[in-house]
Amino acid sequence: MIKLIMLTGFLGSGKTTLLQKLIDEYADHKIGILINEFGAISIDSEIVDTKGVQMAELSNGSIFCACLKDQFVEALVELSKKDLEYLFIEASGLADPANMVDILAGIDKHLVNKYDYTHAFCIVDGTNFMDLIDVLESLRHQVFFSDIIIINKTDLITKETETDIRNTIHEINPEAAVISASYCNFDLVKATESPSGLSDRAEETTNTFESRPQTMVLKEKKTVPMEELLPFIEDIAGSTYRIKGFLHTDQGGVKLDCVGENLSIEPWEKEIKEAKVVLISSVGIRLVSVVIASMAKNIKGSISL
C-alpha cells in the first residue's frame, strides 16, 4: 500500500512550503510527488527540492477538472508501479478534490500497488480566507474534503480573525482537526497520527467552467530593473489572484510571489532554469489588456508576452 497524502489550499496559502516540510520529515522513506500547477508552465517544481524523489507534474488545469483528469489518472497508475511508501499530491490552488475518492475507486483495478488515502491537508491563508470563502466554491470544498486544516499565516492576523476562521471551518467541516501555524510550522507527525475517515466523502467536483481562471505567462528578455518591476506588479496585482515566478533583476535573482495585493520578493541564489512569471487572473481575459497597458507604461523591453 502506498500512503497517499493530498495537499490542497488556495493560491499562495503555503502548500509548497508544507510539501517541502513533508519531504524533509519523510526523508528516510521512499516518497513520490505529484504536482499540479494551474499555469501553462510549472513554477512549484522548481521550488521543491526533488533529490531522489519520484516526481510527476501536471500543468495547465486542475487535476480534478475533466481537462486533466485523464492525465491525473495515468500519473496515479504510473506511480503505483514504483516502489513507494508515500505519495504526496500538491493540487493546484483552485483544485476541488471532491471526487478524489471516486477517482481512486475507479482506477483500483489498474493499480499495481494500491493507494491508502491517508490524509488530506487543506492550508488556508489566514489573511484572505474570510474574503474568499464566500466567493470560491472550490475553497469551500477543499475545507470540506480534508481531515487536517492548517490556518497558516496566523502571525499576520488578529486573534479575533483566527477565531472567525476556526468557526467558519467548523461550520463547513466539524470533524476536521484544525491547527494554527505560521510558515506552516506545526507538529507534522502528531497531526498525521489520527485516522482520517476520508473515504466516506465523495461529491461532484466544482472544477467546471466557472471556476477555471485565465492564466498568462510573461517571459524575461533581459535583466529586469527593480524600479520597473515593482510599479508594474503593483499596477496589475489587483487584477490577479496570484503572480508567481523567478526573474533575474538588477539586484540579482529573485523569487516573486504575490497573492492578491500582498507582494513578496525574495533573493533566489539557485540557478533559474526558466525566467518567467505566471499570472492567474481574477478578471478573466481582461487581464491581457491590463498587463499590456501596464507593460507599456512601466516595462522597457525586459519582459515580453
Next chain:
Amino acid sequence: MGKELIFKTLRHEKTDDIPWVPFAGVHAGKLKGYTAQELLTDEDKLVESLLEVHKLYIPDGMPIMFDLQVEAEIIGCELKWAKDNPPSVKSHPWEGPNKEIPCDCKIPTEESGRIPMILNAMRRVKEAVGEDTALYGLICGPFTLASHLRGTEIFMDMVTDPEYTKALVGYCAKVAIEMSRMYIDAGMDVIAVVDPLVSQISPKMIKKLLSEPFKAVFDYIRARGAFSSFFVCGNATKQIEVMCEMGPDGVSIDENVDMPKAKEVTDKFNITLGGNIPLTTTMLFGNQEDNMKCVVDLIDSVREVSDGNFIISPGCDMPYDTPIENTIACAQAVKHLDSTRELIKNYETVIDTSNVEIPDYANSDKVIVELFLLDPDQCAACFYMRAAVEDIYDEIKDYAEYRVYKYCVKEDIPRYVKMGMKNLPTMTINGEQRFISIIPSKEELIAAIKEYVK
C-alpha cells in the same frame, strides 16, 4: 512599395495612393486549377496559388488563407468540405443543455490540425514576396468561433446565460491570441480578426459581452508589433462604432454597409476603413467595366468624406469563380484611377428584373418565409440565419414554408433588386422584411411567423 503603403495607411499617415488588398481566399486556387479543399490542405498548392495572386493582381497586401474553420476543426468541430468554397462547420460539439467550456488543452499549437501547413506556407510566401507585400494572417474571431462550437444556441445563451457566454467567448479569445502569436511569429504583418457574426448582435450586447475579449486580442496584436484589422460581414452599420472602440488599427466591411457613412464613423476614431467591392453582383457576375466603375465610384465617394485611412478591397472572401479579368480590372482601376475614370465615364450598370415572379402572399395557404442570403456556405451569418429556420421547420411546417435565395446564383439577383433588398442576409415573412441582418432566437422567430397565420 506596397507593403509600406499598407503600413502607412494602418499607421493613419498621409499617403499619395490608396492601397489594394484583394481577398483571394479560395479564389487563389482557381488561378492554378486547384479546388478549395486542395488549396486549404496542401502547402505546395497554397503557396503556388498565392504567388500567382501576387503576380496577376499586384496587391499591396494579401491574405495567406481565408478559412474561418481552422480553429473550430482543431477544437473538435467536424467540417464539410466543398470544391469551390471554404469548408463549413457540420457539428457543434458544445451544443446542448450541458454548458461547458472546451479544455485549454485543445487550444491550437504549432502542431495542431492544419497549423503546421499554414505556418510553413506563411514562411515561404514571406520569403518570396514579403519584402514588398504586406501579408495578412486571418484568424476566426472569438464570437464566430463560439458559435461554431455552440451552434445557434449561442444567440439564446446571450440572453439567458450571459456569464456562460462570456466564459465561452473568453475561451475563444484565448484561442485568437494563440493564433495571432503563431501567425506573427511566422512573419504576418497584419492579423485580421474575422468575425462575420458580430454584425448580428446589438451594440449594447456587444459592449456587455464581447468588447473585453476582442479588446484583449487587439491589444495583444499591437503589443507584439503587428497591425490588426477587424473584418465583419453583413449590415454592421450600427456596430462599427463599438467595433472601433475595441481598438483595432483597421475595420473592414462588406457591401451591406454604406462606405461614406462608415468612413465618417471610423474617422472619428482615426481608424483605417477597408472594403467593400460587392462580391457577387460586381466581382462574380459583373464585367470588367462594372468592376472598374465600382472601384472608381467607391474611391470617389470615400474621398468626399476624407482622404487617407482607406484600403480598397473586396467586401469579404472573393467567390471561387470570380473571373480573373474582373479582379485585374479592379487592380487596374486602383493603380490608374484617373485614366480609368475617363474610360468608364458613360458606362451604366443595369439589372433586368422583368422576369421575376413575386409569390401571391395574400392568397397563399401557408405563410411564406423567404431567406435572402449571400452564399450560406461561405457567409457565417447567412449559414446561421438559414439554420435558425431549419431548426424550427418541424414545428412550423403545417402552417408555413420557406424558400432560400442565394446572391451567388445569377438568376436570383434580379429578385433581390425587385424585392428592394438593401442588406443581406434578410428574412422576409409574406414579403415583409422582418429580420434584417439579425438572427432571431427560436421563440422570437416562431412568434413572428404566427402573426401571419390566417
